[in-house]
Amino acid sequence: MEELIRYGEKFFDELEIAVYRSKDVSANVELNEISMASTRSGAVTILRGIKDKRLGLAIIDSAEPARIREAIEQAAKMAKLNSRDEKWVSLPEPGKYREKPKPNYELKDASPDQLVEMLVRGIKLAREKDENVIVAGGEGGVSWEERHIVNSHGIDVFQEGGAAFFFIELVGRKGDVVTPGIFDFDARRDLNLDVDGVVERAVQKVKWAYDVKASKNEEVPIILGPWAIAGLLSFALFPAFSGERLVKETTPLAGKVGEKIASDVLTIYDDPFHELSIQPVVADGEGVPTRKNVLIENGTFKGFVWDNYWAKVHGTESTGNGKRDLNSGGINIGFHSMVIENGKRSLEDMISEIEHGYFVDGFQGAHSSNPDNGNFAVTANPAFLIEDGEVKGASVFLVAGNVYELLKGASEVSKEQTVMPFMTTIITPFVKFENVKIAGK
Amino acid sequence: MEELIRYGEKFFDELEIAVYRSKDVSANVELNEISMASTRSGAVTILRGIKDKRLGLAIIDSAEPARIREAIEQAAKMAKLNSRDEKWVSLPEPGKYREKPKPNYELKDASPDQLVEMLVRGIKLAREKDENVIVAGGEGGVSWEERHIVNSHGIDVFQEGGAAFFFIELVGRKGDVVTPGIFDFDARRDLNLDVDGVVERAVQKVKWAYDVKASKNEEVPIILGPWAIAGLLSFALFPAFSGERLVKETTPLAGKVGEKIASDVLTIYDDPFHELSIQPVVADGEGVPTRKNVLIENGTFKGFVWDNYWAKVHGTESTGNGKRDLNSGGINIGFHSMVIENGKRSLEDMISEIEHGYFVDGFQGAHSSNPDNGNFAVTANPAFLIEDGEVKGASVFLVAGNVYELLKGASEVSKEQTVMPFMTTIITPFVKFENVKIAGK
Numbered sequence: 001m002e003e004l005i006r007y008g009e010k011f012f013d014e015l016e017i018a019v020y021r022s023k024d025v026s027a028n029v030e031l032n033e034i035s036m037a038s039t040r041s042g043a044v045t046i047l048r049g050i051k052d053k054r055l056g057l058a059i060i061d062s063a064e065p066a067r068i069r070e071a072i073e074q075a076a077k078m079a080k081l082n083s084r085d086e087k088w089v090s091l092p093e094p095g096k097y098r099e100k101p102k103p104n105y106e107l108k109d110a111s112p113d114q115l116v117e118m119l120v121r122g123i124k125l126a127r128e129k130d131e132n133v134i135v136a137g138g139e140g141g142v143s144w145e146e147r148h149i150v151n152s153h154g155i156d157v158f159q160e161g162g163a164a165f166f167f168i169e170l171v172g173r174k175g176d177v178v179t180p181g182i183f184d185f186d187a188r189r190d191l192n193l194d195v196d197g198v199v200e201r202a203v204q205k206v207k208w209a210y211d212v213k214a215s216k217n218e219e220v221p222i223i224l225g226p227w228a229i230a231g232l233l234s235f236a237l238f239p240a241f242s243g244e245r246l247v248k249e250t251t252p253l254a255g256k257v258g259e260k261i262a263s264d265v266l267t268i269y270d271d272p273f274h275e276l277s278i279q280p281v282v283a284d285g286e287g288v289p290t291r292k293n294v295l296i297e298n299g300t301f302k303g304f305v306w307d308n309y310w311a312k313v314h315g316t317e318s319t320g321n322g323k324r325d326l327n328s329g330g331i332n333i334g335f336h337s338m339v340i341e342n343g344k345r346s347l348e349d350m351i352s353e354i355e356h357g358y359f360v361d362g363f364q365g366a367h368s369s370n371p372d373n374g375n376f377a378v379t380a381n382p383a384f385l386i387e388d389g390e391v392k393g394a395s396v397f398l399v400a401g402n403v404y405e406l407l408k409g410a411s412e413v414s415k416e417q418t419v420m421p422f423m424t425t426i427i428t429p430f431v432k433f434e435n436v437k438i439a440g441k
Numbered sequence: 442m443e444e445l446i447r448y449g450e451k452f453f454d455e456l457e458i459a460v461y462r463s464k465d466v467s468a469n470v471e472l473n474e475i476s477m478a479s480t481r482s483g484a485v486t487i488l489r490g491i492k493d494k495r496l497g498l499a500i501i502d503s504a505e506p507a508r509i510r511e512a513i514e515q516a517a518k519m520a521k522l523n524s525r526d527e528k529w530v531s532l533p534e535p536g537k538y539r540e541k542p543k544p545n546y547e548l549k550d551a552s553p554d555q556l557v558e559m560l561v562r563g564i565k566l567a568r569e570k571d572e573n574v575i576v577a578g579g580e581g582g583v584s585w586e587e588r589h590i591v592n593s594h595g596i597d598v599f600q601e602g603g604a605a606f607f608f609i610e611l612v613g614r615k616g617d618v619v620t621p622g623i624f625d626f627d628a629r630r631d632l633n634l635d636v637d638g639v640v641e642r643a644v645q646k647v648k649w650a651y652d653v654k655a656s657k658n659e660e661v662p663i664i665l666g667p668w669a670i671a672g673l674l675s676f677a678l679f680p681a682f683s684g685e686r687l688v689k690e691t692t693p694l695a696g697k698v699g700e701k702i703a704s705d706v707l708t709i710y711d712d713p714f715h716e717l718s719i720q721p722v723v724a725d726g727e728g729v730p731t732r733k734n735v736l737i738e739n740g741t742f743k744g745f746v747w748d749n750y751w752a753k754v755h756g757t758e759s760t761g762n763g764k765r766d767l768n769s770g771g772i773n774i775g776f777h778s779m780v781i782e783n784g785k786r787s788l789e790d791m792i793s794e795i796e797h798g799y800f801v802d803g804f805q806g807a808h809s810s811n812p813d814n815g816n817f818a819v820t821a822n823p824a825f826l827i828e829d830g831e832v833k834g835a836s837v838f839l840v841a842g843n844v845y846e847l848l849k850g851a852s853e854v855s856k857e858q859t860v861m862p863f864m865t866t867i868i869t870p871f872v873k874f875e876n877v878k879i880a881g882k
Contacts, residue, residue: 028769033523036770037515038500042483058553059479074478074553081561082474112499112515120522328469329477 001150004068009152011076012049012056014091016151016286019063020044020326022144023108027115029138029168032123037112046329047071050091053084059329089312094154095289097282098273104190107162108144115140118195122168125199130172133206136181138168140193147281155287163278165421166193172206179209179394180382183227183362187278187421205361205382211393213385216440221357221411222399223350223432228360228380229340230420230428236369236376236403238424241295242333243306247314250372252404253301261301262407265343266431268296270305270321272336276419276427285324285331293319299407307333335424342429343413350412350432352389358438359384359391359430363399374403379441398439409433442591445509450593452517453490453497455532457592457727460504461485461767463585464549468556470579470609473564478553487770488512491532494525500770530753535595536730538723539714545631548603549585555632556581556607563609563636570644571613573651577622579609581634588722596728604719606862607634613647620650620835621823624668624803628719628862646802646823652834654826657881662798662852663840664791664873667859669801669821670781675865677810677817677844682736683774684747688755691813693845694742702742703848706784707872709737711746711762713777717860717868726765726772734760740848748774776865783870784854791853791873793830799879800825800832800871804840815844820882839880850874 001017008015023041027034043063049056049072056075060067123135144162149155167185171178184202186194224232245251253261271292272281281290286308294302306314307322310333323334351359360380369376377400384391414430442458449456464482468475484504490497490513497516501508564576585603590596608626612619625643627635665673686692694702712733713722722731727749735743747755748763751774764775792800801821810817818841825832855871 027519033496033526034519036498036500037519038770039512039515040500040502042502055474057477059477059481061481061483071480074480077554078468078475078478078557081557085474113518116519116522329479 004065005150005152007069008049008072011072012051014152015049016091018046019148021146024143025110025112026139026141027112027119029119029135032135034116034119037116039112044326047075049075049079050088051079053088054079054082055085057329087313091151091153092155092286092288092308092318097289100159100282101280103161106191107142107164110142118166122195122199126170126203129203130206132172132174134171136169136171140166149287151287157283157287159282163187163189164191164193166198168198168202170202170206172210174210177210177212179206182206182209182382187419189278208384208391209382209394213393213395215395215397219435219437221354221432221434222436223359223430225361225430226418226420226428228363229431230423230426231363231366234424235366236371236374239371241305243304243314244310244333246304247310252373256301257303259301260299261404262296262299263410264299265413266296266299266407266410267341269294269339270335271339274337274339274427277337278419278421279336281336284320284322286322288318288320288322290320290336305333307331338424338426340428342415342417345415347414347416347430350414351386354386355388357386359386376403396441398441406433409435445506446591446593448510449490449513452513453492455593456490457532459487460589462587465584466551466553467580467582468553468560470560470576473576475557475560478557480553485767488516490516490520491529492520494529495520495523496526498770528754532592532594533596533727533729533749533759538730541600541723542721544602547632548583548605551583559607559636563640566640567611567644571647573613573615574647575612577610577612581607590728592728598724598728600723604628604630605632605634607639609639609643611643611647613651615651618651618653620647623647623650623823628860630719649825649832650823650835654834654836656836656838660876660878662795662873662875663877664800664871666802666871667861667869669804670869670872671861671864671867672804672807673817676807677812677815679865680812682746684745684755685751685774687745688751693814697742698744700742701740702845703737703740704851705740706854707737707740707848707851708782710735710780711776712780715778715780715868718778719860719862720777722777725761725763727763729759729761729763731761731777746774748772779865779867781869783856783858786856788855788857788871791855792827795827796829798827800827817844837882839882847874850876
């Protein structure tokens with residue numbers, strides 16, 4: 001790589017070479033059957049070079065030196081055609097990295113067989129527990145990634161590792177009732193995925209869903225599950241923490257560092273080294289050391305996160321939140337492993353105290369939330385009615401509001417913490433919110 | 442391949458090996474600059490085997506015989522774990538193929554340079570024509586594919602070919618007005634993409650969009666452009682032509698063959714050999730010969746399209762509409778190149794006769810249309826107000842209705858025909874519809 005950097009310096013003032021090698025193994029379920037098993041591997045190299053503040057960026061699906069040389073030349077031609085980005089300062093300098101966690105090489109050698117067996121066991125278990133259940137969908141997967149990021153200022157960081165995940169979607173049919181798709185999932189850094197737990201939780205939710213209850217317009221306490229939380233916060237809240245949005249004046253959190261923006265019970269941080277993290281990266285997509293960045297501490301907003309470019313534009317330092325988009329090659333501000341701190345009591349205890357309210361498993365439509373102001377309008381589905389401390393059936397309703405209003409009403413977080421590996425990866429407890437206005441459907 | 446089929450027959454009653462090799466070259470624009478150039482190539486092999494009516498399906502990203510053998514074994518293990526699909530009949534038999542059009546090898550060797558140059562020229566041209574314009578986005582791309590489909594009943598069909606496409610998205614700013622993103626595009630089987638035409642059309646639409654006009658609730662004639670047509674019909678109408686939906690009773694066209702479902706001016710067919718087609722395939726994803734399938738002829742519904750599986754379940758023949766999904770490996774009923782037959786007069790002539798109405802360039806929200814009944818609710822944006830035979834400005838409004846009601850109101854199709862390469866590929870004229878209810882926004 002050293003040699004390629006030297007070659008690139010003939011064309012550029014500074015340059016970066018990022019090589020990603022991946023291996024993905026997966027198996028899928030459709031309607032109670034295994035529908036496919038797949039093994040894919042590949043390499044992608046992204047070349048970013050800057051000459052006279054003009055950017056060149058080339059992507060190739062190879063890590064061969066000869067091809068990387070071609071990509072350097074390609075990017076150099078592009079840089080010549082682009083105009084100067086007067087805001088450009090420089091690529092990052094090397095930093096001090098944390099010790100890399102030991103990769104679990106068992107994941108590198110995972111075969112689709114192991115995943116197929118897991119899924120077959122899951123299907124069998126679900127149908128034993130409830131004969132009215134169809135396993136409508138599901139997937140087991142293992143991803144392995146080796147990333148090597150090098151730049152002409154001396155950054156040279158390599159890391160490898162993997163993660164496994166498993167999810168199922170059940171649909172129950174009983175009499176006239178067809179339940180909505182009910183999901184559950186697990187994700188971890190080894191193959192000991194909790195298939196039994198996933199199936200048990202999903203089957204329990206299907207049982208609840210057989211009993212369809214009407215919903216009405218009212219103000220009630222609601223408990224949000226991991227899938228609902230990840231959906232809503234990924235789109236309505238998390239983008240507001242981006243330093244790019246601070247510079248562009250599209251975050252409602254501008255000028256609010258140190259202010260209370262949520263209730264005391266909420267502490268939220270991005271921490272790739274959390275014990276449940278499925279991607280414990282020591283460096284971000286441009287080789288800047290990662291760290292734990294606290295965003296909300298006991299309800300108080302602590303600050304923004306940055307990548308190298310926007311940090312330098314703003315006159316601050318990257319917080320290690322430059323995430324590489326392997327499709328566009330670009331760096332965006334993002335999160336490694338969002339964590340909502342957990343509490344002391346179980347979900348069961350929390351439910352047992354609710355006289356009348358809902359436990360919301362998923363929100364639909366969260367992607368059209370507006371992070372510029374936190375407004376959202378979502379359909380809670382599946383949502384489970386709680387009466388006298390017990391789940392009594394399933395319902396659907398609308399919630400339209402503002403995420404910051406919602407956060408102020410948070411009253412408790414559960415002991416249980418779940419890794420939600422889809423959308424923004426988030427490690428979250430169940431969270432209870434008071435006096436949420438819902439509209440019956 | 443012969444040898445691999447023989448190897449697979451040790452495990453399966455019948456099997457299919459489909460090998461896809463691809464090369465994709467592309468370059469992108471973001472905010473007036475080239476943001477990346479990319480070159481990717483790869484191979485995917487999909488192995489489908491059936492033993493005792495049990496399906497096994499494996500996907501690998503390689504075309505090496507040793508890896509394909511492993512995939513065969515993988516699929517065989519999976520087939521053992523699956524239950525019998527009592528509806529399974531057999532894989533297809535060989536058919537008679539049309540003569541393959543000569544591939545354009547210039548596309549196989551296309552480099553990102555050519556696309557970068559095209560985009561740079563497009564950016565320059567757009568900003569020369571209108572200094573208030575920002576080229577917010579855009580892409581030039583060339584895809585090359587070699588597909589080889591072989592099965593144990595003697596199907597053995599190879600075809601190669603490529604296509605090029607180009608699109609830009611412009612945003613205009615003038616005074617207080619910021620226009621919505623305005624798109625235009627071209628796609629063809631050679632590199633002579635009409636960059637000038639694309640830019641000219643997009644700049645014209647931006648000019649119209651500077652003049653913002655209010656919309657109100659009324660019934661008006663509207664002319665739909667290719668992007669709006671492709672969006673709406675891909676989601677609200679085309680799925681209804683699927684034989685699978687006939688079997689599953691989820692198409693409103695059941696029992697309507699021979700009936701009038703649209704106005705006389707509409708003739709719609711799927712034809713991979715249309716002169717503008719960007720993928721003139723002689724065989725579908727399972728090796729069945731493709732053909733021209735007429736769906737609507739002068740307003741009359743002519744019949745459904747089928748893949749091998751659903752055709753045999755229904756007791757009919759595949760129409761060559763089995764499309765391979767390279768992610769799931771499965772075959773779905775789909776279209777190669779939808780065509781709406783064109784007319785005699787130009788768009789300009791059609792506009793010149795409208796006293797009060799709209800020309801709709803794009804619909805938002807079409808993906809949530811319901812193909813089970815044809816209902817849709819979309820936002821027309823950008824939409825251009827026509828007064829006294831001339832475009833007078835831009836507007837936004839809602840259209841909620843039923844696609845079959847709309848089709849009955851079609852009154853004219855333009856002479857111009859455009860290839861719309863996104864969503865379902867469709868070759869379409871501009872189409873005028875009478876008395877469309879719109880809701881001002």
